[in-house]
Amino acid sequence: MIEKLLGGIAGLGLAGTIAAAVLQPVTVGPVLGATGAAMGATAFALDMRRREEETADEANRVSNAFNFLYESNKGLVSPNQLSLLTGTPLARIEAFLSALANEQNGQFIPMQTGMIVSFPHPQNTLQELTNNANAWAQSQTEQMSQENQKLRQQIALINAARVAKASQASAAPTPAPNGVVPPPSQNQKQVEPWNNLL
Secondary structure, eight states: OHHHHHHHHHHHHHHHHHHHHHHOGGGHHHHHHHHHHHHHHHHHHHHHHHHHHHHHHHHHHHHHHHHHHHHHTTTEEOHHHHHHHHTOOHHHHHHHHHHHHHHHTOEEEEETTEEEEEOOOHHHHHHHHHHHHHHHHHHHHHHHHHHHHHHHHHHHHHHHHHHHHHHHHHHSOOOOTTSOOOOOOTTSOOOOHHHHHO
16 A cells, blocks of 8 residues: 555656656756655655554454453463464563553562463452451351350369269268268268368
8 A cells, every 4th residue: 555655656756757847847856856755754654654553453462362361361361472372572561461460450470481470350359259258257167166165164164063062962971860970981081170280
């Protein structure tokens, strides 16, 4: 397309130069200069347009490849892989991913083959929320389990004290109907508080 447009401008300039040479030979130089300037300006404008189209095409390829890698790897994007898929130089991909990571709270993860960028992904976020909820429920369960264990220990101590008191009450000599306490049995030791205190 550029060649056709430049060819048209050159043809028009050639026709103008021939017409100027026949009608006004003095104006041949300025007509040739104007034709050259018009061709240069046209080539520059068309080159700028071509670069803009290439930049837009590159941006489209990078965004499509980025979306593919982001979804298929659940938020993990390798700069090397993105560079190979898009045909874009690695330095430009790394600059793009660095800027995007700063904006989207991405993290660079060092690997043996280079860096990988981890971006937040909805599936990972749901997994993290699930893990946090499970950890909270587990901590609540552990706390209640510990309180339950303490209560069981206290109940066991109370029951042990009750059994001990009941066994002491049954082991104490019961007075005979005449009010005399029977002598201690041979299994029980006689307690002498006076001698124990001295």
